[in-house]
Amino acid sequence: MSRTMWDERYAAEEYVYGTSPNQFFREELAKLAPGRLLLPAEGEGRNSVYAASRGWKVVAFDTSAEGQKKALRLAGQKGVHIQYQVAGYSQVLLPEEHFDCVAMIYTHASASDRTKRHRRMLSSLKEGGTFILEGFSKEQIHNQTGGPRDVAMLFSEEELKFDFQELSELKIWKEEIELQEGPFHNGKASVIRLIGIK
Secondary structure: OOHHHHHHHHOOOOOOOOOOOOHHHHHHHOOOOOOEEEEOOOOOOHHHHHHHHOOOEEEEEEOOHHHHHHHHHHHHHHOOOOEEEEOOOOOOOOOOOOEEEEEEEOOOOOHHHHHHHHHHHHHOEEEEEEEEEEEEEHHHHHOOOOOOOOHHHOEOHHHHHHHOOOOEEEEEEEEEEEEEOOOOOEEEEEEEEEEEEO
């Protein structure tokens, strides 16, 4: 989707993916001591605001100014601070080897951009830092419960293994889950989950 399309989606009064954090992200974050966290393509801020409420110093970015507005409004409502840049993957300013955790939650890209984006996000993770990812698997193309309608933008375990091969203790697995994340992520879904240490 283009920046304009995301702005149009996020301009709705409601939070189109809800205000509660992604369940897998919440579970994995609970295993870590709070530190610096990066959330790419963060949309309306549900994950960043949750993490900030748990003591994390959060940096988020997204191409959508409408998403940023809603994220900052949600942060204000919850009484927390997040740093949120309006930028794409190629423009965002990020320090190298800086974050204790990077979490990519439903951040799909074209096949030609995918590896480059993943490697760029890896470069901002500290040695010993944790990488968390959840996204739709290629089987999700058969469901009408969210995600890109282009199978090349959906993930396979082999693709993610290639992109994140520098991580140790790398675990990648597919799961069938019931999504309840607002009107655009709702119902039976096929997802891929990834955890690794740099």
